[in-house]
Amino acid sequence: MSRERPLPYSDPEHQAAHQFLVEEAALLDAADYAAWLNLLCEDIRYVMPVRVTTARGAGFDALADMGHFDENLYALRKRVQRLATDHAWAEDPPSRTRHFVSNVRTFAGGGAGLRVESSLLLFRSRGDTRPPDLLSAGRTDILRRAENGYRLARREIIVDESVLRTQNLAVFL
Amino acid sequence: MLDLTAIVADVRRGMIPAHIYNDPEIFALERDRLFARAWIFVAHESEIPQPGDYVVRRVLADSFIVARDEHSAVRVMFNMCLHRGMQVCRAEMGNASHFRCPYHAWTYRNDGRLAGLPFHDEAYGGEDGFARRGQALLPAPAMDRYNGLIFVSLDPKAPPLRDWLGDFAFYLDLYTRQSQTQVELRGPQRWRVRANWKIGAENFAGDSYHTPHTHASVVDIGLFREPRASKRKEGALYMAGPGAGTTYKLPPGGSFGEQLRYVGYPDEMIPAMESSWSPGQRALVEDSGFMVSAATLFPNLSFVHNWPQVDENGTVAPFISIRQWQPVSERETEVLSWFAVDASAPEWFKQRSYRAYLMCFGSSGMFEQDDVENWVSITDMAAGSMARRLLLNSRMGLTSADKPIKPALAGFSGPGTAYQGFGEFNQRHWLGMWSDHLAGAADGAR
Numbered sequence: 291m292s293r294e295r296p297l298p299y300s301d302p303e304h305q306a307a308h309q310f311l312v313e314e315a316a317l318l319d320a321a322d323y324a325a326w327l328n329l330l331c332e333d334i335r336y337v338m339p340v341r342v343t344t345a346r347g348a349g350f351d352a353l354a355d356m357g358h359f360d361e362n363l364y365a366l367r368k369r370v371q372r373l374a375t376d377h378a379w380a381e382d383p384p385s386r387t388r389h390f391v392s393n394v395r396t397f398a399g400g401g402a403g404l405r406v407e408s409s410l411l412l413f414r415s416r417g418d419t420r421p422p423d424l425l426s427a428g429r430t431d432i433l434r435r436a437e438n439g440y441r442l443a444r445r446e447i448i449v450d451e452s453v454l455r456t457q458n459l460a461v462f463l
Numbered sequence: 464m465l466d467l468t469a470i471v472a473d474v475r476r477g478m479i480p481a482h483i484y485n486d487p488e489i490f491a492l493e494r495d496r497l498f499a500r501a502w503i504f505v506a507h508e509s510e511i512p513q514p515g516d517y518v519v520r521r522v523l524a525d526s527f528i529v530a531r532d533e534h535s536a537v538r539v540m541f542n543m544c545l546h547r548g549m550q551v552c553r554a555e556m557g558n559a560s561h562f563r564c565p566y567h568a569w570t571y572r573n574d575g576r577l578a579g580l581p582f583h584d585e586a587y588g589g590e591d592g593f594a595r596r597g598q599a600l601l602p603a604p605a606m607d608r609y610n611g612l613i614f615v616s617l618d619p620k621a622p623p624l625r626d627w628l629g630d631f632a633f634y635l636d637l638y639t640r641q642s643q644t645q646v647e648l649r650g651p652q653r654w655r656v657r658a659n660w661k662i663g664a665e666n667f668a669g670d671s672y673h674t675p676h677t678h679a680s681v682v683d684i685g686l687f688r689e690p691r692a693s694k695r696k697e698g699a700l701y702m703a704g705p706g707a708g709t710t711y712k713l714p715p716g717g718s719f720g721e722q723l724r725y726v727g728y729p730d731e732m733i734p735a736m737e738s739s740w741s742p743g744q745r746a747l748v749e750d751s752g753f754m755v756s757a758a759t760l761f762p763n764l765s766f767v768h769n770w771p772q773v774d775e776n777g778t779v780a781p782f783i784s785i786r787q788w789q790p791v792s793e794r795e796t797e798v799l800s801w802f803a804v805d806a807s808a809p810e811w812f813k814q815r816s817y818r819a820y821l822m823c824f825g826s827s828g829m830f831e832q833d834d835v836e837n838w839v840s841i842t843d844m845a846a847g848s849m850a851r852r853l854l855l856n857s858r859m860g861l862t863s864a865d866k867p868i869k870p871a872l873a874g875f876s877g878p879g880t881a882y883q884g885f886g887e888f889n890q891r892h893w894l895g896m897w898s899d900h901l902a903g904a905a906d907g908a909r
Binding site (some may be wrong): 338340342343344345348353355356357358359360361364365368369371372375376377379380381406420440452453454455456457458459460 | 493554555556557558559649650651652653654655656657658676677679680681682684686773774775797801802817818821822825826827828829831832833834839843858
């Protein structure tokens with residue numbers, strides 16, 4: 291979490307970034323992954339480090355060299371292509387998901403674009419009777435200005451559990 | 464009320480009572496008769512390279528600190544304070560010279576020895592009331608290593624690890640000794656799935672039959688060219704000692720180097736593999752023409768080696784994952800999945816191989832996603848009354864007279880027994896060891 295001062299919530303750039311995240315979440319909940327890919331920059335880096343339980347003085351609580359995701363556009367495209375096949379059993383029947391996005395703070399990033407921090411709570415329900423899964427995470431995004439609005443250039447997902455309680459990450463956060 | 468004799472008899476003839484995949488009585492027997500004696504993997508030495516480095520790992524409910532002490536010796540210590548039983552170390556990794564219990568501040572060196580306790584003189588009358596000398600966190604009853612893999616057994620009379628590994632060591636080397644510097648592990652990713660632990664162990668031991676269908680999507684998208692049925696059935700299944708695994712058939716006629724390049728190893732790594740593997744290990748690749756894929760070392764440690772395409776240009780990169788099916792209960796398993804790579808490999812290769820791993824296996828892997836969906840569903844179905852009336856047919860590869868439908872593979876250069884094509888030989892091999900432990904036959908063998 292950044293201790294810098296975010297842009298005022300009345301700032302048009304903050305409002306545009308907030309709207310970007312909410313619209314993105316709507317695409318993910320609608321499983322419109324083709325449209326979601328269009329929000330990504332060609333050089334996207336999408337990472338989710340493994341969180342670990344360490345002593346307060348250890349100086350780290352995530353693994354530097356191991357993630358749940360460390361994806362470029364090729365890998366994300368493959369994931370989306372897979373979900374579109376008739377054989378992606380992990381999501382067929384599909385989960386019902388709800389991406390709750392909150393605590394959005396936007397920081398002026400100079401020419402590169404905007405840095406946006408947000409909280410994410412993903413509710414995922416599979417089948418008719420299984421207990422639902424929850425994934426709580428913070429996200430730090432870099433949004434880059436493009437022709438029609440913003441594109442996601444980088445996302446770091448800091449998940450709040452060290453041991454995930456969902457059967458797989460056949461979902462995007 | 465469990466008729467263990469009947470269950471084991473059914474299992475031994477390849478007919479598996481479905482309820483064993485979700486049965487608390489079976490799980491209690493597994494805890495007492497299997498996990499109380501088998502060699503169980505806890506960590507790799509590369510996870511604790513420096514003095515003071517430690518990780519905390521479990522064997523079912525028992526928490527152990529796996530530490531490298533000040534003299535660089537590897538120690539595995541039961542993580543429970545000698546005084547009131549608090550968990551001494553509550554982090555899962557770090558570096559420490561001492562572990563101090565948060566309850567009453569009893570303090571242990573990283574080799575387990577009790578270094579101090581508050582008010583020793585006033586509270587205990589010094590050494591006379593409580594002899595501090597010789598007190599230490601309980602060591603794992605048995606600890607042994609192979610290629611840097613650290614195993615413990617809760618049975619102090621466990622045979623030496625190398626004896627237990629037997630002929631499986633030949634195959635273990637292919638995953639964990641590609642050079643004299645061995646592998647380094649990253650991770651693990653940890654996640655909990657509502658599935659029985661045996662299902663993953665059996666699957667990795669030998670289920671090449673599921674690959675063309677369960678993993679059809681990764682072939683559909685061109686991520687991995689090998690799993691289509693026509694290729695998969697050319698692979699050999701092998702059983703050796705306490706392990707078993709699957710392989711893929713390589714293109715015919717390739718030299719050792721060509722076969723390794725085919726699966727994506729760079730020229731820089733091939734001489735080290737050539738010199739650290741035995742003639743038999745090299746011949747498995749060159750003469751027999753097989754490349755190892757998935758494998759399981761009984762009871763709950765599995766391996767996988769695949770070579771997906773990692774970019775739009777069709778570049779192929781191999782990766783190795785080591786994974787443990789850590790039972791939480793009869794219906795829940797914690798998966799610990801490590802990425803493993805030869806420590807002396809070039810950095811660019813390590814990164815490429817790591818990306819290949821993430822796309823295929825682990826918490827987000829496109830293969831593993833579909834596997835777990837199956838395992839959760841089996842566990843769910845195995846809970847009820849009807850599952851107690853169903854024997855799952857696990858006899859693939861056998862005639863009604865218990866003969867293999869085709870002879871064992873001749874000219875397979877690895878030890879043990881191998882069959883080409885689909886079959887459930889390996890799963891029955893694994894379930895045979897499971898039966899030996901549950902029926903107590905493993906006692907007699909000792």
